[in-house]
Amino acid sequence: MLFMLMIVAVLAALALFVSYAYWNTFRPVVREVEMTLQKDGGFSELRIVQLSDLHMERQSITPSRLTSFIEDARPDLIVMTGDYLDNYKNLNKFMEYLDAIVATKPAHGVWLVWGNHDHYLGDRIEELGELIRAKGVRVLENEWDSIRFGEKSLNIIGIDDFCLGKSDIPRSFRGVGDGVNLVLSHDPNIVLDMNDHSFDLLLSGHLHGGQFKIPGAFKLFPMGELPKSNVISGLHQVNGKNIYISDGMGQAGFNARLGTRPEITVHTLRTTA
Numbered sequence: 001m002l003f004m005l006m007i008v009a010v011l012a013a014l015a016l017f018v019s020y021a022y023w024n025t026f027r028p029v030v031r032e033v034e035m036t037l038q039k040d041g042g043f044s045e046l047r048i049v050q051l052s053d054l055h056m057e058r059q060s061i062t063p064s065r066l067t068s069f070i071e072d073a074r075p076d077l078i079v080m081t082g083d084y085l086d087n088y089k090n091l092n093k094f095m096e097y098l099d100a101i102v103a104t105k106p107a108h109g110v111w112l113v114w115g116n117h118d119h120y121l122g123d124r125i126e127e128l129g130e131l132i133r134a135k136g137v138r139v140l141e142n143e144w145d146s147i148r149f150g151e152k153s154l155n156i157i158g159i160d161d162f163c164l165g166k167s168d169i170p171r172s173f174r175g176v177g178d179g180v181n182l183v184l185s186h187d188p189n190i191v192l193d194m195n196d197h198s199f200d201l202l203l204s205g206h207l208h209g210g211q212f213k214i215p216g217a218f219k220l221f222p223m224g225e226l227p228k229s230n231v232i233s234g235l236h237q238v239n240g241k242n243i244y245i246s247d248g249m250g251q252a253g254f255n256a257r258l259g260t261r262p263e264i265t266v267h268t269l270r271t272t273a
Contacts, residue, residue, distance in 0.1 A: 021256035025060040043150035052205030053248025056090035058255035063100035077108035082115020082186030115186035153179030162190035189224030209247030213259030
């Protein structure tokens with residue numbers, strides 16, 4: 001009898017644990033990140049909403065809720081840093097989210113790079129890219145473009161996924177002129193290969209803040225060198241370069257989070273007077 005009660009207690013505790021981890025996926029946090037860049041002149045305040053790792057296969061935040069968060073942030077532009085879907089059957093779902101994002105109409109548009117899961121679509125990623133561009137979204141594939149904000153150019157450099165070997169760093173920076181250099185790339189480990197390139201801030205995702213924050217877990221799984229040094233989330237300086245790692249909005253593997261929650265990031269950038 002006692003043994004049976006112990007089994008029931010363990011199962012009940014496990015059910016509560018799993019339920020709590022699942023509940024966390026419905027509880028996004030909006031993280032405000034402010035940074036003053038060491039650049040003369042430029043802009044007094046540039047607001048960027050970063051969305052990463054939407055993972056349509058395991059996404060709990062509805063498009064309408066996402067739209068509400070974005071509208072409250074009043075961004076000048078929106079950037080998306082990879083991993084939107086890995087199964088083409090979720091295309092219509094992703095496009096519904098993308099429509100909601102585009103409908104917020106940031107003054108300087110929506111910009112996007114691919115993550116490793118997007119490349120699991122194989123050749124169909126090209127078809128996805130065409131559909132996204134048709135919505136007016138700028139897809140950067142190892143290339144850059146710029147916008148004018150205040151007295152300076154903001155150069156947006158989009159580098160394709162690093163962990164699958166899709167990135168071409170020299171090509172991405174070719175011809176970049178003066179201004180503030182903002183890099184978008186899914187896997188933050190790319191920063192370790194960027195010592196020869198100058199930029200002001202790298203925005204990335206990929207690591208989900210651990211998703212399950214179990215001590216030492218990243219020493220067991222092949223997620224790159226940064227996690228081995230516990231660089232998995234938030235703002236860091238690596239080799240003197242500023243990088244931000246979003247915990248992302250969706251989940252991989254299981255629709256559950258422990259010790260972390262879905263993240264929508266609002267970056268406010270300023271330059272020195």
